[in-house]
Amino acid sequence: MEQQRVSRLQRIVRSKAFTLFVLLAVLILGFGFLSPVIKRGAMFFHSNTLKTTLQDLSIPAFLAIGAGCLMVSGSLDFSQARVGAFGGIIVAAGIQWWGLNWGAAIIIALALSAIIGLVNAILVNELKFQPFIATMAMSSVIYSVMYLVATDRTGQIQSTINFTNEGLTKIIDWNLKIGSFELPGTVLLLLAAFVVYGLLLSKTRFGRQLYLIGGNATAARLSGIDAKKTSYFLFINCSVLSGLAGIIYTGRTRQGSLLALANDQFTGMTAAILGGISFGGGSGGMGGAFLGLLVIKTFSKGLAIINVNTYLTNVLSGALLLAALTFDYFSQRSQRKRIGI
Amino acid sequence: MDKYLEFTGIGKSYPGVKALDDISFRAEGGKVLALLGENGAGKSTLLKIMSGDQQANEGTVSLSGETLSLSSPAQAIKAGISVIYQERQLIPSMSVMENVFLGALPSKNGFIDYKKLRADTVALIEEFGLPILPETPAMFLSIAHQQMVEIMKAYRRDSAVIAFDEPTAPLTDTEISTLFRIIRELRGKGKIVIYVSHRLKEIFEITDEIVVLKDGRYVATLQTSATSEPELIAAMVGRDIGDTYANLSRNEKYGDVLLEVRGLTTDMLRSVSFNIRAGEVVGFAGLVGSGRTEVMRAIFGADAIDSGEIKFDGETVKFRAPKDAIERGVALCPEDRKEQGLVLWRSIEDNIIMPVLAKLKKGIFLDPKASEDLAINEVERYSIKTPTVDKIVAELSGGNQQKVILGRWTNKLMKTKLLILDEPTKGIDVGTKAEIYQMVCDFAKQGMAVIFISSELTEVINVADRILVMHDGEIKGDLTREEATEENVLALAMSE
Ligand SMILES: Nc1ncnc2c1ncn2[C@@H]1O[C@H](COP(=O)(O)OP(=O)(O)OP(=O)(O)O)[C@@H](O)[C@H]1O
Ligand SMILES: [Mg+2]
Numbered sequence: 001m002e003q004q005r006v007s008r009l010q011r012i013v014r015s016k017a018f019t020l021f022v023l024l025a026v027l028i029l030g031f032g033f034l035s036p037v038i039k040r041g042a043m044f045f046h047s048n049t050l051k052t053t054l055q056d057l058s059i060p061a062f063l064a065i066g067a068g069c070l071m072v073s074g075s076l077d078f079s080q081a082r083v084g085a086f087g088g089i090i091v092a093a094g095i096q097w098w099g100l101n102w103g104a105a106i107i108i109a110l111a112l113s114a115i116i117g118l119v120n121a122i123l124v125n126e127l128k129f130q131p132f133i134a135t136m137a138m139s140s141v142i143y144s145v146m147y148l149v150a151t152d153r154t155g156q157i158q159s160t161i162n163f164t165n166e167g168l169t170k171i172i173d174w175n176l177k178i179g180s181f182e183l184p185g186t187v188l189l190l191l192a193a194f195v196v197y198g199l200l201l202s203k204t205r206f207g208r209q210l211y212l213i214g215g216n217a218t219a220a221r222l223s224g225i226d227a228k229k230t231s232y233f234l235f236i237n238c239s240v241l242s243g244l245a246g247i248i249y250t251g252r253t254r255q256g257s258l259l260a261l262a263n264d265q266f267t268g269m270t271a272a273i274l275g276g277i278s279f280g281g282g283s284g285g286m287g288g289a290f291l292g293l294l295v296i297k298t299f300s301k302g303l304a305i306i307n308v309n310t311y312l313t314n315v316l317s318g319a320l321l322l323a324a325l326t327f328d329y330f331s332q333r334s335q336r337k338r339i340g341i
Numbered sequence: 342m343d344k345y346l347e348f349t350g351i352g353k354s355y356p357g358v359k360a361l362d363d364i365s366f367r368a369e370g371g372k373v374l375a376l377l378g379e380n381g382a383g384k385s386t387l388l389k390i391m392s393g394d395q396q397a398n399e400g401t402v403s404l405s406g407e408t409l410s411l412s413s414p415a416q417a418i419k420a421g422i423s424v425i426y427q428e429r430q431l432i433p434s435m436s437v438m439e440n441v442f443l444g445a446l447p448s449k450n451g452f453i454d455y456k457k458l459r460a461d462t463v464a465l466i467e468e469f470g471l472p473i474l475p476e477t478p479a480m481f482l483s484i485a486h487q488q489m490v491e492i493m494k495a496y497r498r499d500s501a502v503i504a505f506d507e508p509t510a511p512l513t514d515t516e517i518s519t520l521f522r523i524i525r526e527l528r529g530k531g532k533i534v535i536y537v538s539h540r541l542k543e544i545f546e547i548t549d550e551i552v553v554l555k556d557g558r559y560v561a562t563l564q565t566s567a568t569s570e571p572e573l574i575a576a577m578v579g580r581d582i583g584d585t586y587a588n589l590s591r592n593e594k595y596g597d598v599l600l601e602v603r604g605l606t607t608d609m610l611r612s613v614s615f616n617i618r619a620g621e622v623v624g625f626a627g628l629v630g631s632g633r634t635e636v637m638r639a640i641f642g643a644d645a646i647d648s649g650e651i652k653f654d655g656e657t658v659k660f661r662a663p664k665d666a667i668e669r670g671v672a673l674c675p676e677d678r679k680e681q682g683l684v685l686w687r688s689i690e691d692n693i694i695m696p697v698l699a700k701l702k703k704g705i706f707l708d709p710k711a712s713e714d715l716a717i718n719e720v721e722r723y724s725i726k727t728p729t730v731d732k733i734v735a736e737l738s739g740g741n742q743q744k745v746i747l748g749r750w751t752n753k754l755m756k757t758k759l760l761i762l763d764e765p766t767k768g769i770d771v772g773t774k775a776e777i778y779q780m781v782c783d784f785a786k787q788g789m790a791v792i793f794i795s796s797e798l799t800e801v802i803n804v805a806d807r808i809l810v811m812h813d814g815e816i817k818g819d820l821t822r823e824e825a826t827e828e829n830v831l832a833l834a835m836s837e
Contacts, residue, residue, distance in 0.1 A: 203706040205698040212695060215684035222643060222681055223695035223749070224667040282686055 020275060020291035024298060031302035039306045047181060053301045058186040059084075059261065061293055062245040063268025065197050066238030068289040071272050072201065073230060074214040074281025075131045077120065077238045079139040080268060084246030085260040086142050087113050089149050089161065091247050092256025096163035097152070103167075106247055113243025116142065117236035124235070125228050146258055161256040172251030186248055193241075198286035206230070214281025270321050271296055296320070343370035344405045346391075346422075346502050346533050352399035353386055353557075355736070357728040360386040362557045364400070368550075370501070373524060373534040375544045375565070377577055378554035379770040380740030381726035384537045385427055387554075388504050391535075392424035393417035404501065418444070421501035425494075425508055427537075427739045427768070428679060429487050433480035438462035440479050441494045465493050469519055484511040484677060485629045489519070496523060503527060504535035507739065509543060510767050513629045513796050514831075521547050539740070539770050540797070541570055553577050578772040585775040586803040592785035595620040597655075599790045600759055602640065605649035609635040610814045612649070617790045619758070622781055624805025625794045626830050632814040633794050634676055637761050641673040642666045654758060667696055670758035674750040674765055676794070682746045685735040689727060690716035692734050692745050697754040719748030724773065739768040747777070751784070760784055761792040766800065778804050798827055810834050 094105030123134035175182035201207035275288025596619030642660025
């Protein structure tokens, strides 16, 4: 049979990213035109909306990247939010109680995050725990350790540790001025991260290996792909990125908190799933995860602007996730049905 | 009047492919009808339509004059149609008995009646004469026994129509003769039996009528007793392929010993020793479970070795993972394509480039052009039936999936010195089989050593230069092609 080359346009239109892009456009236009109608004075189309939405994005973005890479390879990590909180606590306690400078505190926090990732990887690869169980257990362990760290000299547990440090604040709150618009530095960092990890997944050998492992780990091993090494990298990577998210949170709020990121516990994974990285592994990509995240955050931002209360917002966000999962389920099922397996 | 199943004007399209086009024929009760055609001819698609798994775009299926509505598998089963698929459908963690009676578990007071379930299953197992227990989870059975369980499952439904899609691919002679006994029994009961296989020998042995399909179209119906192999092949391929084995152009000169295995022992193998020279094609014969696959996996570094020594290319080697073996120039094309071979939901291209990702680099990135070229090259070499190389492998026909694995392990970037092919022609049509045999010989001519494993005895003894026969984890014989008659090999394979 004559082999046709695959056109780029075909690839794009068939992709999940395309669907998300449309969904995002609908949300933006919908909120944009409806917000003044629903609530007097509410303006979705405002330069501030963009800035704050982007700012809200940076923390779950790092979670989404870490989770997304793991999920592509058919694994997952439920300890993300706790690792982040832990990183934050270390930075806060380091600066405020232990007299470290902010750079050293950050390095220690990231190194500890990496160790947690390493332990996760050992639990999964050497002791053969299910990733779900291993990382859940890890999550509780971290929580207990955080209590120890957050116990001050008088023996009181501080659920938040406030600190002041100009250097760190300056870095975290740095903005890039483009005319009158200020682009937060953290947003630049997250965009860069998405680009780098996006390229890693879609264009490199390492990335391709992740998909093949996620698709069929046995076949991948028999084809000479080192799934173990990859798994170690992914768990450590995921933990370090979670730690980074926690540090940004801490820097922004100027406090380490035991409950930091608790709201974002599932945001990373949700964004990844919305973006087409399914739990089974082997599919999706960073572009999708980024769009998924934009959809989630645009949605919650829009609801906030038209003043929907927090509880209802949570319910509606849950509904959005359910809708996305249902859509995913049916599109996968129809694909399987079409193929007949 | 006997029952009959009638297809009228069946058409089925997939994006970019017309899998079936205006298919009409009739299958009668008390007869076994063969469906024959090249890979991708549409045989499995037709069975999937019968089983309600896929819906035809055009045409109707009727049973003894009554048009059937086949919009789901449940409906098809109710209408009296059972299909045994090419790919196994058992639930791995469930026991044999639960799998066999899935969908019809006997119950008492709302609970599953395990006593009856067990008794019924035992009766079936005895009827089939299998050495398995009703309680064993399906995943612990050999592939051959899983396949037999699959057949028991369809058999116990006592349907009017029963269709088999390449049932013997994973079976050895013992199970095949059991299967044929069952099929004859079904025929005796006046059932409508449809049988798909690429093995002409079986078709001549068990079927009464043959329907030939080509590229999704009906070609002819032939009476088995009134036709011949060449005639069948001509109808199917559209040309004469001649005598496959006699026409092979073989490698004549061997090089040095490339692989030397001494006293290889694992929990499945007992002190296996043999040598292979470069340029030699060595066949491994034996029954299922005789340890052929285990030897290969041990050499390839896929399984751990208890004791023994492997010398490869003049050096003692200890491959800790397949990766090490591949780097040294060993390639193993595995027998179970679904579990060990394919990444079903990835593209043909991804599946082909898997072991050579490192060689497809352009700076830090993969080179998309080079990798597409490599894939296209293999798709053309094996004439894999697909419009593009980015089609996901799950969408290919069974035989074409097998070709993708072959393409992967023999692609031109592999620097293979020892090529191990474990059941490489499983599900492959006759025309392509002949091409694969020639390729094997060509690899040998290029100086590769090739190990060829197949449950089809004729194939092993005709393609290989030398045949090692295994039984129960041991090598029982080492025969040249001249010495290796079917009787000799079988005697060794069953020796105690
Ligand atoms: N789900 C699908 N999506 C797209 N194309 C499909 C799908 N299923 C089958 N096809 C195509 O339909 C054609 C017929 O496939 P089918 O599986 O019926 O072949 P077959 O005769 O059973 O071949 P084989 O001998 O290899 O098993 C092939 O070209 C195949 O690629
Ligand atoms: Mg088929």
